[in-house]
Structures are given as structure tokens and as C-alpha cells.
Amino acid sequence: MKSVKQSLLAMGVGLALAFVALPASAATVVKVDLTDKGAGMEMATGLIYTTPALDRAKATMGITATPAKARAGIVSFEVTNNSKDTIHEMIVMYLADPTKPLPYLDAENRVDEDKAGDKGEVSELDPGKSGTLTVALKPGKYLLICNVPGHFADGMWTEFEVTK
Ligand SMILES: [Cu+2]
Numbered sequence: 001m002k003s004v005k006q007s008l009l010a011m012g013v014g015l016a017l018a019f020v021a022l023p024a025s026a027a028t029v030v031k032v033d034l035t036d037k038g039a040g041m042e043m044a045t046g047l048i049y050t051t052p053a054l055d056r057a058k059a060t061m062g063i064t065a066t067p068a069k070a071r072a073g074i075v076s077f078e079v080t081n082n083s084k085d086t087i088h089e090m091i092v093m094y095l096a097d098p099t100k101p102l103p104y105l106d107a108e109n110r111v112d113e114d115k116a117g118d119k120g121e122v123s124e125l126d127p128g129k130s131g132t133l134t135v136a137l138k139p140g141k142y143l144l145i146c147n148v149p150g151h152f153a154d155g156m157w158t159e160f161e162v163t164k
Pocket of ligand 1: 146
């Protein structure tokens with residue numbers, strides 16, 4: 001949920017770092033699909049990451065990563081919004097402690113990105129649109145989330161692992 005200008009700036013910096021650090025061929029490519037069951041569906045709630053016994057079958061939107069892991073280093077996320085009618089995005093969150101929930105802004109019904117370990121994003125894709133985020137990641141557990149208000153609580157997150 002950053003401005004286009006900020007996102008382009010971040011993308012430019014990311015690509016510049018990638019170019020200096022490693023040849024482009026060394027990047028792991030991860031395909032990320034953003035999907036939903038249509039704007040006519042009432043959004044689910046209570047499907048926030050780490051909620052005990054959550055029923056993900058209730059989710060009306062989702063995010064998948066293929067593959068769901070990568071080796072440490074440069075990772076290129078190629079993100080497609082497959083929705084027909086809804087804006088989605090993808091943010092890479094580093095989980096300092098995977099057993100803890102991400103800091104949440106209840107009033108805005110979304111994750112507090114600045115406090116949560118935001119490693120970069122493909123912000124607010126219109127339906128049918130695609131974008132790429134290239135970022136250097138260290139080993140650990142990550143979450144890929146959509147942070148359009150309500151979407152994280154509707155289960156729009158997936159786990160992603162970076163190995164040594
Ligand atoms: Cu979304």
C-alpha cells in the first residue's frame with residue numbers, strides 16, 4: 001500500500017543491487033498467483049496467520065508461491081493478479097519469530113507493514129496485471145501477504161522459506 005513512486009524507487013534500488021551483487025541468472029524465480037472467488041463473495045474474517053485452529057477453507061481469496069522456497073540470495077517474485085474485479089498485492093514479510101502474529105492495525109484491518117519486517121512488495125495490482133519484485137533474502141521463514149484492508153484476515157497469506 002505504498003505510492004507508485006515509492007514502489008518504483010524500491011524496485012529500481014532492488015534491481016541495481018541485484019545487478020551489482022550477482023548476475024541475473026543467479027536469481028531464483030518464484031511465480032506468485034493472487035486469486036479470489038469474486039467481489040460478490042462476502043470476505044471471511046479471523047484467518048490471520050498464527051490464529052489457532054483457523055479454517056482456511058473459509059477463505060475467499062488466496063496467494064500461492066511456486067516454488068514455496070528458495071536458496072538464500074537474490075529472489076525474483078513474478079506476481080500475477082488473477083482476479084477479475086479486485087486489486088491485490090504481494091508483500092514479502094520476514095518472520096523474526098514465526099510463532100508470533102504480525103503486528104496488526106485493527107482500525108485499518110491490515111498488517112502494520114513498517115513494524116512487521118517488510119522486505120519489499122509488488123503494490124496494488126489491478127485485476128489481470130503483473131509485476132516483479134527482485135530482492136536479496138537471507139535464510140529464514142517468511143510470509144507473502146496481501147495487505148489490502150481485510151485481505152490478510154481473509155487468509156490472503158502463504159508461508160515461504162529461504163534456506164542456506
Ligand atoms: Cu488481496
